[in-house]
Amino acid sequence: MTFEVNFDGLIGPTHNHGGLSFGNVASNKHAALTSSPKKAALQGLEKMKALADMGMKQAVLPPHERPYIPTLRELGFQGETDSDVLKEVVASAPYLLKQVSSASNMWVANAATVSPFSDTQNGKTHFTPANLSSMFHRSIEAKTTSNILKAIFQGDDYSHHEPLPAGEYFSDEGAANHTRFCQEYGQEGVEFFVYGASRFNPNTPKPAVFPARQTLEASQAIARKHGLSSNKTVFAQQNPIVIDAGVFHNDVIAVGTRDLLFYHELAFLDSEQVISQLEESMDGHFQSIKVADSEVPLKDAVSSYLFNSQLLTVPEQTGYTLIVPGECMKVESVKTYLDSLPERHQQINQVHYFNLEQSMRNGGGPACLRLRVVMSQQQIEQTKANVFLTDSLYQELKDWVNRHYRDELTPDDLYDPALLAESRAALDELTQILNIGPIYDFQKN
Ligand SMILES: NCCC[C@H](NC(=O)CCC(=O)O)C(=O)O
Numbered sequence: 001m002t003f004e005v006n007f008d009g010l011i012g013p014t015h016n017h018g019g020l021s022f023g024n025v026a027s028n029k030h031a032a033l034t035s036s037p038k039k040a041a042l043q044g045l046e047k048m049k050a051l052a053d054m055g056m057k058q059a060v061l062p063p064h065e066r067p068y069i070p071t072l073r074e075l076g077f078q079g080e081t082d083s084d085v086l087k088e089v090v091a092s093a094p095y096l097l098k099q100v101s102s103a104s105n106m107w108v109a110n111a112a113t114v115s116p117f118s119d120t121q122n123g124k125t126h127f128t129p130a131n132l133s134s135m136f137h138r139s140i141e142a143k144t145t146s147n148i149l150k151a152i153f154q155g156d157d158y159s160h161h162e163p164l165p166a167g168e169y170f171s172d173e174g175a176a177n178h179t180r181f182c183q184e185y186g187q188e189g190v191e192f193f194v195y196g197a198s199r200f201n202p203n204t205p206k207p208a209v210f211p212a213r214q215t216l217e218a219s220q221a222i223a224r225k226h227g228l229s230s231n232k233t234v235f236a237q238q239n240p241i242v243i244d245a246g247v248f249h250n251d252v253i254a255v256g257t258r259d260l261l262f263y264h265e266l267a268f269l270d271s272e273q274v275i276s277q278l279e280e281s282m283d284g285h286f287q288s289i290k291v292a293d294s295e296v297p298l299k300d301a302v303s304s305y306l307f308n309s310q311l312l313t314v315p316e317q318t319g320y321t322l323i324v325p326g327e328c329m330k331v332e333s334v335k336t337y338l339d340s341l342p343e344r345h346q347q348i349n350q351v352h353y354f355n356l357e358q359s360m361r362n363g364g365g366p367a368c369l370r371l372r373v374v375m376s377q378q379q380i381e382q383t384k385a386n387v388f389l390t391d392s393l394y395q396e397l398k399d400w401v402n403r404h405y406r407d408e409l410t411p412d413d414l415y416d417p418a419l420l421a422e423s424r425a426a427l428d429e430l431t432q433i434l435n436i437g438p439i440y441d442f443q444k445n
Pocket of ligand 1: 368
């Protein structure tokens with residue numbers, strides 16, 4: 001048996017509303033609000049538990065260490081101890097503190113692009129950690145992401161690549177702009193790459209206001225590195241209009257799995273061509289559900305995160321299940337649409353709402369929080385790290401969050417040197433729970 005395993009990012013102890021992502025409407029709207037790291041992490045765990053209870057294969061990826069001292073040292077801060085480094089930053093460059101303290105690594109849909117063994121030339125599963133070059137606070141994630149992926153996916157079945165060269169030309173945001181279609185997970189599939197703009201061809205359309213965070217050239221490089229067949233790879237440009245409306249990743253406007261794509265009619269520059277290319281590369285075994293702007297206006301799609309849902313095939317159930325954020329209930333056009341969905345499109349016959357408010361305030365819904373990795377039963381069994389969510393791991397993680405996380409964090413709390421020590425103590429214990437080895441810089445010194 002082969003499964004699509006959902007690896008969810010466990011939300012870290014410094015979760016805060018930094019307003020750091022230009023072009024991400026929710027991040028900007030909620031800047032400086034008091035956050036609750038504890039609630040955030042528990043909300044994420046509830047979603048993981050619910051999916052595991054449905055019979056889905058569910059796993060967890062640990063958060064990164066924050067504030068991230070190695071970046072500060074790289075930038076010339078030289079304090080003797082790590083707390084001294086923080087003091088220097090607070091005194092001379094306080095704007096950096098938010099940047100190195102974000103828990104943005106929770107959105108593991110941006111951690112990497114993953115191509116399953118059945119799609120690649122050498123029969124291995126390929127990982128390329130995303131360079132996340134567009135936003136400074138996210139560009140510091142790739143190294144730890146790479147440590148974590150290598151610690152979990154060990155052995156000859158896996159091929160780990162370096163992130164693409166940093167900078168705007170090969171700006172890469174990982175699986176949030178990548179969807180894999182297939183009949184059965186273990187069979188060869190079609191990999192669908194959606195990019196915001198071409199950086200080397202100035203004549204192609206571009207958004208006018210907000211950045212295009214994925215370049216065509218980055219997506220092409222990943223397809224080459226992963227050894228994908230050209231007739232099983234489709235590249236499509238995002239509609240610049242939607243980027244300017246706040247769709248900073250394609251997974252804010254479309255979601256797909258197996259043979260089904262659920263998308264907003266404005267998602268792509270040329271939707272008809274995209275659909276026909278997908279049909280052709282899937283040899284006709286492909287279906288799509290298009291949502292009209294007249295039914296769900298673009299701005300409602302962005303504020304509700306309707307398309308940042310998880311589309312699942314749940315064991316023992318026919319049809320698809322949609323996991324949506326609770327915000328979808330509050331936006332009328334979306335609620336009306338979802339109420340009528342199972343009747344109108346029998347493919348999707350279940351809709352489940354989840355409260356992910358803490359992550360949502362930074363622009364991260366259910367789909368942002370997970371990275372999908374196709375794995376065989378044998379690969380799951382051979383994984384040494386204790387990352388698959390059993391009832392006991394869920395209880396242990398919940399207890400760990402309750403013991404280590406703060407109930408509240410204001411932007412000023414990031415100045416508190418105790419937060420560094422608290423976070424490290426928590427993460428050190430977490431690596432024991434997950435049996436994952438020393439993945440953090442502070443554990444290597
Ligand atoms: N896939 C969802 C990613 C959301 C993420 N938000 C942030 O980093 C906001 C963090 C803050 O504003 O504190 C981003 O824009 O990349």
